[in-house]
Amino acid sequence: MQKRWQIGIAVFVLMLATVFGVGASQLQSDPGYAGIGAAFVPAVVSIFLGIVGALLLWQAVTGGYRNFTDDLIGVATDNWGALWVTGGILLMAALITKIGFVLAATVLFTFVARGFGSKSWLRDAITGAFLVFPVFWLFTLVLDVNLPRLFSGWL
């Protein structure tokens, strides 16, 4: 499991290197007086990514990352909690323009609190709303940041 993850990360870096390398080769650039154009630094970065990705892959297959001790071996992961947090953020993204900032942020607050093991939906929703309301007013009225509303006006 550990090893697969470590290899996976290295492969991801190598893929990134490839994508950036291909992109660099397609950039048209005029070298000008400098002798290097807009494609030069992207090419260097992709080569850099390629080198560190390859070294990472080499470390991963020959005994794992160096100077890395996994303190989390045997620690149970709370996937449900993470799902609640994920759901809260994505739901907020989906709903913010439909139900307004105040309600969407309250949903986020309630979901995240649930993810961290809070049992009382209602209490969290109320706490969340009490936190969100003043912040919303501060942003829209004082700081003039435009946040979506449920109705025009104060909510």
Add this chain to the structure above:
Amino acid sequence: MIDTWNLLLGGFATALQPMNLMWAFIGCALGTAIGVLPGIGPALTVAMLLPVTAKVDPAGALIMLCGVYYGAAYGGSTTSILMNTPGESSSIMTALEGNAMAKNGRAGPALATAAIGSFIAGTIGVILLTLFAPLVADLALKFGPAEFFSLMVLAFVTVSSVLGASMLRGMVSLAMGLAIGLVGMDSIAGIPRYTAGVPELIDGIEFVLVAVGLFAVGEALYSVLYDPKGEDATRNKLTSIMMTKEDWKRSWPAWLRGTAIGFPFGSVPAGGAEIPTFLSYSAERKLSKYPKEFSGEGGKGAIEGVAGPEAANNATAAGALVPLLTLGIPTSATAAILIAAFQNYNIQPGPLLFQTSGPLVWGLIASLYVGNVMLLVLNLPLVGLWARLLTIPKPQLYAGILVFASIGVYGMRQSAFDLVLMYVIGVIGVIMRRFDFPVAPVIVGMILGPMSEKQLRNALSIAQGDWLIFFKQPIAGTFMVATIAVMFVPILLRKRGVRLSEDD
């Protein structure tokens, strides 16, 4: 020299305006409050507050953000001493000695020596900043693109190789940051790069989005996955903060030594307050007349071991403002975010800053003097109040953090897609944390990458494509040699048994 003091006096006229005093106060209070919360560092705080300041005038906003930066360094010590959960790695030493003192009923004096030491180191640090910053800026005015480029390369390499346990993983983080920085319009020829035809990407990827995603969402997801209930850290009782005569006598020299160690480390582009706090701690341990009291010897906790590292930590924070203001070079994630704040107002930190935005810079420096006094007042009598923040339950704490993070990200461009992107970056942040990839190089690479590309291309244009320019000119050449030398630092440290982890 007279000039400097006149300019500083002018700065005080700006800093003491009621509105700016208020911003400084808000910044210090928020910074301390957030610094106290376990697991939340100054980089995240400044990133989350960036969008809040969008409508505030530049002087007020920067004064507030610097208050946050300073305040967070103060606040971290309270948590370390009372709960033994250092919020950032630069308070590890404080936690070690301070918590031992707290366990033996001396929490009060430990908190007091930390706060007073921070005040003294912070103030001396700002005085040194006042004296040196104009000199460095004058010197830097002589720098051309070649010098700047080689200095930036030095900053890249130090931030990614010295911080963190593995140079390779630091370099991976740096490469990712550089890659993200490439997205958008190229600054010299105006050619769009890696935008995949998406018009929003022509402006590049929002910096705050990446910082908030990596720090806030990453931290929340990591915490819920691996540590949902939190460690049952026992809280030590708060005792009277009065220090005895003996405590004062032992603290004084430690404060001064800590400052002397911290400031130079902050002002060179090496990044991180961790090495100076470690050095200060070991110096105090060697010099102390009471070595048996140190917790490493099974003692009750030595006050020098709190006083020195805390002073070093704050002096480093002041020192880091020297390269930030005079060269425009960030040496930590927090400093990189402060640069982004300047850029929001179309102010480019660098040698010209003292000429183009003199009143603003001097107002900012003056406000640091004011902020230090405010922080001392906020920290000594109100320490009981801050300690109460530690009782906020974890579910509501993280829920609140994510609400603030999403307002900041959404408020920038009114784009729900940005919220999804923030989440995706947060997931990457969890994986990075899980496998011990440092986060700071991503942020520094993203900010410094495009800047250094510009300097590189300008330098080569001037030299007609001659790459040896970076070695032929004495200053640039020195930086390049220093860069190569720095790569060996982690190897040397590891040989001496020092294992580093990331700050911020």
